[in-house]
Amino acid sequence: MLKNEEIYLKEIIEKYADMVYKLALTRTGTIENAEDVFQDVFIKFAEKMPEFENTEHEKAWFIRVTINFSKNLKNNNWNKKIVSLSENMIFSAQEETNVFSSVSELPKNYRTVIYLSYYEGYKVKEIAKILKKNENTIKTWLSRGRELLKEKLKGGFENE
Secondary structure: OOHHHHHHHHHHHHHHHHHHHHHHHHHHOOHHHHHHHHHHHHHHHHHHOOOOOOHHHHHHHHHHHHHHHHHHHHHOOOHHHOOOOOOOOOOOOHHHHHHHHHHHOOOHHHHHHHHHHHHOOOOHHHHHHHHOOOHHHHHHHHHHHHHHHHHHHHHHHHOO
């Protein structure tokens, strides 16, 4: 690998590390699996070194590849026998930890669209394109996910 490629690869990893890791954790449910997906995503990038039209295309590529590797990992027979553990991530406030934890407990489709919408700032149309789903499906998942999240968070604060 050339020196310029190494520098470029380091920059890309620094730029997308947090997003790839959190999305992988959201999709897989365990730190170990998220780390495996994280590694696979950046190995694939290093092998392919794809060229992107713009930064949005670049970011969408990382999201799509992370989702695909997460899906492949979850479908692996070995991983079907693993029980998900509650993971602690470092956030700036306890409230953010509670919210992320609650998002992680949602059904996979809901947690993915909520993550992409609220943590990554994507609009419904963009999420639909990334996930290759109908916009109305994304709107439904967001709505249902918000309702479930609202109930989880509301219940959590009432018990404190």
